Amino acid sequence: MPARFAASGCEVLQPAVLVGASAGVLLHNHPSGDPVFELTGREPSPEDREVTRRIAEATKVIGISLLDHIVFTHTGPYTSIAQTLPHLLR
Numbered sequence: 001m002p003a004r005f006a007a008s009g010c011e012v013l014q015p016a017v018l019v020g021a022s023a024g025v026l027l028h029n030h031p032s033g034d035p036v037f038e039l040t041g042r043e044p045s046p047e048d049r050e051v052t053r054r055i056a057e058a059t060k061v062i063g064i065s066l067l068d069h070i071v072f073t074h075t076g077p078y079t080s081i082a083q084t085l086p087h088l089l090r
Contacts, residue, residue, distance in 0.1 A: 009054060009055055009058040012026065012055060013055070013058060013059065013062065013064065016064055017062060017064075021064055022063075022064060022065065023064060023065040023066075023067050024059075024064060024065075024066060024067065025066075025067050025068045025069070025070060026051075026052070026055055026066060026068070026069040026070070027069075027070050027071075027072070028069075028070075028071055028072075029071070029072050029073060029074070030071060030072070030073050043079075043084060043085075044069075044071060044079050044081060044084060044085065045071075048069070048071050048079075048081070049081075049085065049088060051069070052066075052069040052081050052085075052088045052089070053088050055069070056088060056089050056090075066089050067082065067089070068080055068081055068082040068089070069081040069082075069088075069089070
């Protein structure tokens with residue numbers, strides 16, 4: 001089973017708040033080279049969707065626009081939440 005790491009919204013957004021950002025992009029990797037996509041294609045995992053939803057809600061509260069959440073692997077595949085599930089960023 002792959003190791004899991006969950007950062008809090010505060011930890012993720014603190015650098016953006018400290019520099020006074022008005023917008024940002026969330027990036028994270030899946031070091032295994034796998035579960036960026038579910039078996040049905042280029043869909044973000046349920047965990048990635050939930051993280052995106054939670055961070056997007058937090059950015060609304062503090063006035064920062066979340067432009068995208070990109071999940072990538074060391075082998076090259078990536079997914080963009082803005083392209084696959086844009087409603088999560090609204």
